[in-house]
Amino acid sequence: MKQLALFLSAALFLTMGCNTSSKTSSYTLSDVVFESAGPYFEGANTFTLSHTIDPSLLADSAGFSKERIASVRLRSAVISPAPGQSLDLFRSFSLALMGNASESLTAAVLNPLPANTGQAKLGVSAESDLKAFFSEGTFYLVLDADLKADHEETLTLLGNLVFEITY
Amino acid sequence: MNLFLKSTLALLFFALNLGLSAQADADRLLGVWEPSNGKARVKIEKIGPKYYGKIVWLREPLDPKSQQPKTDKNNPDEALRSVPLKGYRLLKDFTYSGNNAWAEGSIYDPENGSTYSCTITMKDPNTLDIRGYIGISTFGRTDVWKRLQIPAK
Amino acid sequence: MLNRLLLGALLLLPLLGFSQTDSATADEDWDMYGNLDFADKGAKRFCTSKVLNLSPARLISIGYEAVGGASLSTPAAVDPAHTSLSTDTAAARIGLSHGLRFQANIPLISRNNLIWQMNLNYQDQYYLFENAGSLTNPLQQWLSRNGLRSAGLGFTLFKPFDEKNFLLIQASADASGDFGWKRLPSFGNLRYSGALLYGRKVSDRFMWGAGISRTYRVGELNYVPVVLLNWTSASGKWGVECLLPARGSLRRTFSSRSLATVGFELEGQSYRLENADSDISVGSPNLELRRSELRLRLEYQRSLSKFYWIGIQAGLRYNYAFEVDSFGPDNTEFFRGFFGDQKYVLENTLAHTWFVQVTFNLVSP
Numbered sequence: 001m002k003q004l005a006l007f008l009s010a011a012l013f014l015t016m017g018c019n020t021s022s023k024t025s026s027y028t029l030s031d032v033v034f035e036s037a038g039p040y041f042e043g044a045n046t047f048t049l050s051h052t053i054d055p056s057l058l059a060d061s062a063g064f065s066k067e068r069i070a071s072v073r074l075r076s077a078v079i080s081p082a083p084g085q086s087l088d089l090f091r092s093f094s095l096a097l098m099g100n101a102s103e104s105l106t107a108a109v110l111n112p113l114p115a116n117t118g119q120a121k122l123g124v125s126a127e128s129d130l131k132a133f134f135s136e137g138t139f140y141l142v143l144d145a146d147l148k149a150d151h152e153e154t155l156t157l158l159g160n161l162v163f164e165i166t167y
Numbered sequence: 168m169n170l171f172l173k174s175t176l177a178l179l180f181f182a183l184n185l186g187l188s189a190q191a192d193a194d195r196l197l198g199v200w201e202p203s204n205g206k207a208r209v210k211i212e213k214i215g216p217k218y219y220g221k222i223v224w225l226r227e228p229l230d231p232k233s234q235q236p237k238t239d240k241n242n243p244d245e246a247l248r249s250v251p252l253k254g255y256r257l258l259k260d261f262t263y264s265g266n267n268a269w270a271e272g273s274i275y276d277p278e279n280g281s282t283y284s285c286t287i288t289m290k291d292p293n294t295l296d297i298r299g300y301i302g303i304s305t306f307g308r309t310d311v312w313k314r315l316q317i318p319a320k
Numbered sequence: 321m322l323n324r325l326l327l328g329a330l331l332l333l334p335l336l337g338f339s340q341t342d343s344a345t346a347d348e349d350w351d352m353y354g355n356l357d358f359a360d361k362g363a364k365r366f367c368t369s370k371v372l373n374l375s376p377a378r379l380i381s382i383g384y385e386a387v388g389g390a391s392l393s394t395p396a397a398v399d400p401a402h403t404s405l406s407t408d409t410a411a412a413r414i415g416l417s418h419g420l421r422f423q424a425n426i427p428l429i430s431r432n433n434l435i436w437q438m439n440l441n442y443q444d445q446y447y448l449f450e451n452a453g454s455l456t457n458p459l460q461q462w463l464s465r466n467g468l469r470s471a472g473l474g475f476t477l478f479k480p481f482d483e484k485n486f487l488l489i490q491a492s493a494d495a496s497g498d499f500g501w502k503r504l505p506s507f508g509n510l511r512y513s514g515a516l517l518y519g520r521k522v523s524d525r526f527m528w529g530a531g532i533s534r535t536y537r538v539g540e541l542n543y544v545p546v547v548l549l550n551w552t553s554a555s556g557k558w559g560v561e562c563l564l565p566a567r568g569s570l571r572r573t574f575s576s577r578s579l580a581t582v583g584f585e586l587e588g589q590s591y592r593l594e595n596a597d598s599d600i601s602v603g604s605p606n607l608e609l610r611r612s613e614l615r616l617r618l619e620y621q622r623s624l625s626k627f628y629w630i631g632i633q634a635g636l637r638y639n640y641a642f643e644v645d646s647f648g649p650d651n652t653e654f655f656r657g658f659f660g661d662q663k664y665v666l667e668n669t670l671a672h673t674w675f676v677q678v679t680f681n682l683v684s685p
Contacts, residue, residue: 041349041350041351042350042351043223043253043254043350044221044251044253044254044350046214048214050215091251092249092251094250094251094254096256098214098215098217098219098260099215100215100216100217103259103260103273104217104219104256104259104260106247106250108246109246109247109249109250110249111238111249111250111251123246123249124246125244125246125247126246127244127246128244140214140215142214144254146251146253146254150349199353199356201358201365202432203365203366203368203432203433204365204366204367204368204432204483205365205483206524208353208356210353223350223353224350224353224354227524231554232554232555241575241576243576243577253350278372278373279373279376279576280576280577281576281626281627292359293358293359293360293363294360296431301379301626301627301682301684305426305427306379306426306427306682306684307427307430308427308430308431308435308684309430309431309432310431310432311431311432311433313358313359313360313363314358314359314360315353315356315357315358315359316356316357316358316359317352317356318352318356
């Protein structure tokens with residue numbers, strides 16, 4: 001009995017020692033500007049943003065290390081209009097990531113946009129793993145914004161994106 | 168001007184022209200194209216160094232059941248099934264590999280939600296061979312796309 | 321100094337020479353895309369060979385089938401002059417029969433104005449008789465020892481003429497019998513089949529065709545009209561897939577990755593009894609077993625991963641024909657059709673039974 005208890009304790013200890021727990025941290029882009037030159041026509045208009053990974057944007061003290069990344073998921077994507085502009089012009093948004101060395105992935109969509117909303121909270125894809133973009137270090141965020149009608153004045157869209165990095 | 172200087176200038180000029188010429192060759196893919204079945208029209212554009220093709224017109228733009236604009240309802244990822252098909256990038260990540268070919272890309276079929284490896288070959292300035300395949304090129308199909316004339320502004 | 325600057329510029333040239341022109345943000349009036357003409361005035365549109373939500377076409381299929389127990393009654397020979405099989409009559413019971421099925425459909429040319437595909441198929445069936453050791457009838461002994469085997473090579477050609485009209489041609493050569501790796505089939509015993517159809521693709525959800533075929537699906541040579549019918553409902557959930565009289569089914573699509581069908585298929589071949597076993601005397605060497613069966617079946621197909629699918633089929637095997645014919649000393653195929661009066665050497669009775677089939681398939685784009 002004593003030997004069995006000793007054996008089980010040793011086994012439990014070894015198991016705990018071998019179990020490397022994963023660590024997550026948040027990477028937040030606040031009020032990033034999606035740009036597109038007008039005039040705009042009814043239908044999908046492409047707003048783009050180029051981003052280079054900035055370790056200082058990590059929401060906690062975990063150091064950024066692209067070699068240690070296990071996966072990256074988009075946890076939240078909220079699109080807002082620039083001051084003085086309105087989201088009522090738009091029917092839908094879809095957000096994709098594209099990289100020079102990575103395969104592009106669609107990460108979030110909202111279709112249709114609710115009426116009279118000041119912010120568009122996109123539905124994020126839980127399956128799209130964005131690890132390759134973070135490993136590469138630089139990527140494009142491409143926002144396809146579907147306009148209800150032709151529009152002449154310049155439009156600016158602001159994005160608040162939260163990525164979850166798992167090491 | 169000494170010989171080294173002359174040679175360097177000549178080489179500089181040659182290399183610059185070569186680079187710009189390769190870029191011009193690659194950008195011949197840009198434009199609006201129609202697949203052989205005529206069900207859609209696709210605009211090929213460039214984002215960064217890669218080429219993408221997005222649907223800009225559908226012969227039947229509305230879902231017959233809901234009478235709403237068609238969405239990507241067959242996407243394997245449920246969260247992405249509401250992405251509108253008009254504006255959808257079904258050709259993705261192509262890079263120019265020389266010799267009238269663009270490779271390392273993929274083509275998505277919204278009718279069944281499948282993504283295939285793909286190569287594009289320009290047979291002439293108005294004709295593309297779009298070959299989608301699984302694994303090896305033998306298990307694939309080639310569709311011939313024709314360029315559409317954009318009226319001059 | 322100037323030389324160094326030029327050298328530096330030369331080294332930096334690769335970075336400068338490839339500016340990333342981004343065309344995605346250029347203005348675009350979406351209304352114009354519906355009114356464009358081809359840049360080439362002679363460009364044509366062509367119809368495809370499929371309708372929406374059709375069952376996925378199989379590039380490679382590997383499967384296994386089990387068929388339930390059935391009684392086999394072999395009566396006295398109808399025409400004893402052609403065989404020594406007439407010496408015995410017997411009833412036996414097949415406990416189970418089983419076998420491998422393989423199919424490959426390789427696209428040789430696959431373009432929008434022509435699809436030319438090569439088809440390879442192989443199937444075998446082994447008969448596990450109850451009390452196999454005590455069988456006395458030569459035909460039953462032969463089936464127990466050798467089973468039936470069929471291998472074929474053919475091609476399918478789909479030629480669309482425009483957005484609506486197309487031609488479909490199929491042709492194949494099959495070797496069927498008791499051959500094996502140690503004894504390959506004789507080319508003189510190949511059986512040839514084919515079909516020629518003209519069709520119309522009415523819409524993305526409906527296509528039909530009609531034509532004529534030369535077939536062995538009823539167990540022996542016959543010429544029958546064929547009708548192709550592929551239809552999908554507006555909802556995309558229901559459909560019909562028919563190539564009559566060979567097969568027909570009603571389809572229910574659950575998603576882009578799973579579907580079920582209920583329907584039938586007529587299977588058949590003419591198997592040469594080469595009779596290389598010296599201890600089983602089946603008399604004349606020019607005998608063929610005319611086998612045909614109607615399968616009523618329910619099938620479920622599902623994607624396991626991307627293009628790898630599984631198909632599970634179960635149903636009733638209704639035996640239509642299991643007769644033995646003789647080709648006489650000239651060994652040439654003859655046409656009996658539905659109204660011919662040539663006599664069979666043996667008219668066997670094989671009972672109906674159940675079957676189950678599982679296939680693993682690589683499906684095509």
